[in-house]
Each structure stands twice: as C-alpha cells, then as structure tokens.
Amino acid sequence: MSDKPSEDSSSTPEVPDDVWEQFARANERDAPKEPSARARMVTERLRQQEARGETAEGWRTGPAPRRKRGRGVWTALGVLxxxxxxxxxxxxxxxxxxxxxxxxxxxxAESPLPDETVAPTAPPSAAAPATPTLDDPFAGSPAKRWADGQAGIVVPKAEAVGGRSKADVAQALRSTRELLIDANLDPATLRGERPEKALDILDPKQSGVLSELKAGLSKPTEKHDPLAMFTRFDPDEVRTVGDVVKTRGRITFEAGKGRAVAVHADYTFVYPVVRADGSTEVTRIIVRRVLDLELSDPATYDVTPGKLTVLRYDRDAGNSACDIHDGWFHPQFPSDAPTSAPPSGPTSDPYDRSKDIRQEKDCGTVSRV
Structure with a gap:
C-alpha cells in the first residue's frame, strides 16, 4: 500500500512529488526507534543501581553533573x-x-540655621515653592529654618567696654532683648494691647520719643505711628497662626560717647496670619527692625540710671498695605482683589537682610512672602 495520497482525490490539493518525499524522509528520521539489546541492558543495570542507592558514575559515563545550587541565588541578588x-x-x-x-x-534643607553673627551680604536663597497652611505656616519661606521667637534673640557675651563694667554691658544687652521681645513677640502686644514692659525699658527723661510712641498708641496718625516700634494686628481683621513667630538677626555693642554702652540691634520677624473671619488662607508679613540704643552714664548725662536711650528706630514691613495710618499692619492675602492703584515703589525682597532699610521709603511690591 502506498503512503502517497490518491491522485484522484478531489477534496485535497495536489502535493508535488519532491515535497512529499522530503516529508516522508523527515517523518522517518524523527520517528522513535526501538533501543538496541545493549542499550536495554545498560538501562536496566542503571535502574537497579539507582534502586539500591548506588552511584551512577562510571568510567564510561564520567562524573555525574553537580548542580550549582548558589547560581540562582546570586542571580537574584544581582538583579536586586x-x-x-x-x-x-x-x-x-x-x-x-x-x-x-x-x-x-x-x-x-530644613535644618535650623546657626545664629547670625555678622551682617549678611546677600538675601537668603530661595526655598522650595510651597503654599503655607495652618499646619505648616512657614512652607515655602526661608524663615522656616530660622529660630522660633525668643530663641532667635541671642545676646553676645558681655565684657567691659568704654569705661563701663561688664555688669553695665550685660544690663544694656538684657534690656535690649526684653524690648525686642515685648515689642514684637508678646501676644498681648500683637493683638493691640499696650506694651507696658517695652515702654518701661525706655528712659522717661527722653520725652520726645516716649511722647510720640504713647500718642501713637492712643490715637495713631501718620506722624505718630506706633508701628515704628511695635508690631500690632487688628484682632477684628487678622489673627496669627499658632504660637511661633520666626526671628533672625543679631545684637552687637561697642563703646559709645561719654562712657555710654552703645547697642545695635537688627532683627527680622516673620508672622503667619489668617483672616479673623474663619478663613484658612494663610499669608505672611515680614517686619524688619533696626534699633540703635544707649545705656548712658548718669554721671555724664541727665538720664535715668538703668534705662535705655533711643538713638534710632527704623522698620520695614513686607506684604502690608501702604498709606494706612490706623496703627495696625494689614497683611495682603493672595486672594485679595486690588483696591487701590498699583504700588509705585520698586520690587524688593523682604527677607533680604543685607540692604539698608533707611533707603526703603517708597511703597513697593515684595518679591516673596
């Protein structure tokens, strides 16, 4: 009987002879073959050795291959x-x-900065952009790395200078620190209460300064402005967020004229605030203050012993409404609609502590808050 299909089949296509012969030869080559008698004998002997637990190694077969157990483990470790x-x-x-x-x-990037010991020569670098929130009111601000409140007001080590004792210098430094704290950090002062502690530090015999400050606290005007010395927010308009005000600056001292201890203070305060109506939108106001004070010698001048004389008090406020003289800072919120003409002054960085704020006279725009 022929393996070639019948040529008279009408249901299958005709296959050429040479193609069919190639298929037949391949099928014959790949078909399983009956093992020889010797092969059957060797296979049976190996099966019996394996059943007895004997090794299958021999001089003809060579050593049995050893499985490299660690290869898969090392491959996995290499991938990891x-x-x-x-x-x-x-x-x-x-x-x-x-x-x-x-x-x-x-x-x-978020570790606290060391205390400022010398005047900076450039503004702080930009922080990663972020929106301030109630939980993170200093997000996106370089002040996030600044000290918290009073911890940032550090006085230098006192030593005798200009004929005044170490104790006199220590007193001048301590009074300067207390003035900064009560005027800019005390919660009662921030919400508009009278800063009695700060007023008591100043010499009552320096009537000009005290009278102007007290007049401004009682009836604020452009001429008598309490914001020149004190930070105040209208509690009906805004409230501070949390208990932390960020601070950065330094206090230095030297010998003054007539056996005075001259103290220089330069500090920036950053206040996060929200509207008093319950809104959760957070903004910040940045206030920098520069004070020159003296603890004068009662033997040389007509002064009150232990009280400070004010020689200079300048301030610069970033992100506060201009041309309002009601005795309050008025922070500007991102969602606020413009209510007046655009600021006429240049754009400035309120965090830049290298600039001289006596040159900041125009009402301008802040580059960041």
Whole structure:
C-alpha cells in the first residue's frame, strides 16, 4: 500500500512529488526507534543501581553533573543590586548622611540655621515653592529654618567696654532683648494691647520719643505711628497662626560717647496670619527692625540710671498695605482683589537682610512672602 495520497482525490490539493518525499524522509528520521539489546541492558543495570542507592558514575559515563545550587541565588541578588543602584542614582538623598557630599538632602534643607553673627551680604536663597497652611505656616519661606521667637534673640557675651563694667554691658544687652521681645513677640502686644514692659525699658527723661510712641498708641496718625516700634494686628481683621513667630538677626555693642554702652540691634520677624473671619488662607508679613540704643552714664548725662536711650528706630514691613495710618499692619492675602492703584515703589525682597532699610521709603511690591 502506498503512503502517497490518491491522485484522484478531489477534496485535497495536489502535493508535488519532491515535497512529499522530503516529508516522508523527515517523518522517518524523527520517528522513535526501538533501543538496541545493549542499550536495554545498560538501562536496566542503571535502574537497579539507582534502586539500591548506588552511584551512577562510571568510567564510561564520567562524573555525574553537580548542580550549582548558589547560581540562582546570586542571580537574584544581582538583579536586586542593579535595581538599588538605579534608584540611588535617581535620588541620592535616599542614602542617610549624604555620602556623596551633595549637600542637597531634604534634612539639610530644613535644618535650623546657626545664629547670625555678622551682617549678611546677600538675601537668603530661595526655598522650595510651597503654599503655607495652618499646619505648616512657614512652607515655602526661608524663615522656616530660622529660630522660633525668643530663641532667635541671642545676646553676645558681655565684657567691659568704654569705661563701663561688664555688669553695665550685660544690663544694656538684657534690656535690649526684653524690648525686642515685648515689642514684637508678646501676644498681648500683637493683638493691640499696650506694651507696658517695652515702654518701661525706655528712659522717661527722653520725652520726645516716649511722647510720640504713647500718642501713637492712643490715637495713631501718620506722624505718630506706633508701628515704628511695635508690631500690632487688628484682632477684628487678622489673627496669627499658632504660637511661633520666626526671628533672625543679631545684637552687637561697642563703646559709645561719654562712657555710654552703645547697642545695635537688627532683627527680622516673620508672622503667619489668617483672616479673623474663619478663613484658612494663610499669608505672611515680614517686619524688619533696626534699633540703635544707649545705656548712658548718669554721671555724664541727665538720664535715668538703668534705662535705655533711643538713638534710632527704623522698620520695614513686607506684604502690608501702604498709606494706612490706623496703627495696625494689614497683611495682603493672595486672594485679595486690588483696591487701590498699583504700588509705585520698586520690587524688593523682604527677607533680604543685607540692604539698608533707611533707603526703603517708597511703597513697593515684595518679591516673596
């Protein structure tokens, strides 16, 4: 009987002879063959040895292959290591301690700054953009790394100067710090109460300064402005967020004229605030104050012993409405609609502590809050 299909079949296409012969030869070659008698004998002997637990190694077969058990484990570890290297390459800050010395780890970016000991020569670098919230009111501000409140007002070590004792210098420094705290950080002062502690630090015999400040507290005007010395917010308009006001600056001293202790203070305060109507929109106002004070010698001048004389008090407020003289700072919120003509002054950075604020006279725009 022929393996070639019948040529008279009408249901299948005709296959050429040479193609059919190639198929037949391949089918014959690949078909399973009956093992020889010797092969059957060797197979049976190996099966019996395996059943008895004997080794199957022999001089003809060679050593049995040893399985490399660790190869799969090392392959898996290699894949994991490659993935880890790729992740670290994309974000090196994932490695603790910044081993590559990039200096750009998240922890370094938010770590507290050391105390300011010399005058800065440039504004602080920009912080990562972020919107301030009730939970994080200093987000997006360089002040986030500044000290909290009173902790940022650090006095230098006192030493005798200009014929005044170390104790006199320490008293002048301590009084300056107390003045800054009561005038800019005390919650009662911030909500508009009379800053009695601060007023008591100043020499009552310097009637001009005290009378102007007291007049401004009683009836604010452009000439008698309490904001020249004190930070105040209308409690019916805004309230501060939380208990933290960020502070940064320095206090220095030197010998003054006539055996006086001359003290120089330069501080910036950053206040996060919200509207008093219950809104959760947070903004910030930045107030910088520069004071020149003296603890004068009663033997030389007609002064009150232990009280400070004011030689200079300048301030610059960033993000507060201009040309309003009601004795309150008025922070501007991002959602506020313009209610007056655009500011006429230049754009400035309220965080720039390297500038001389005596030159900041025009009402301008702030570059950041």
């Amino acid at each position: 290591l490659a993935v880890a290297v790729a992740v670290v390459a994309l974000k090196p800050s994932l490695i603790p301690g910044d081993p590559f010395g990039s200096g750009s780890s998240d922890s370094a």
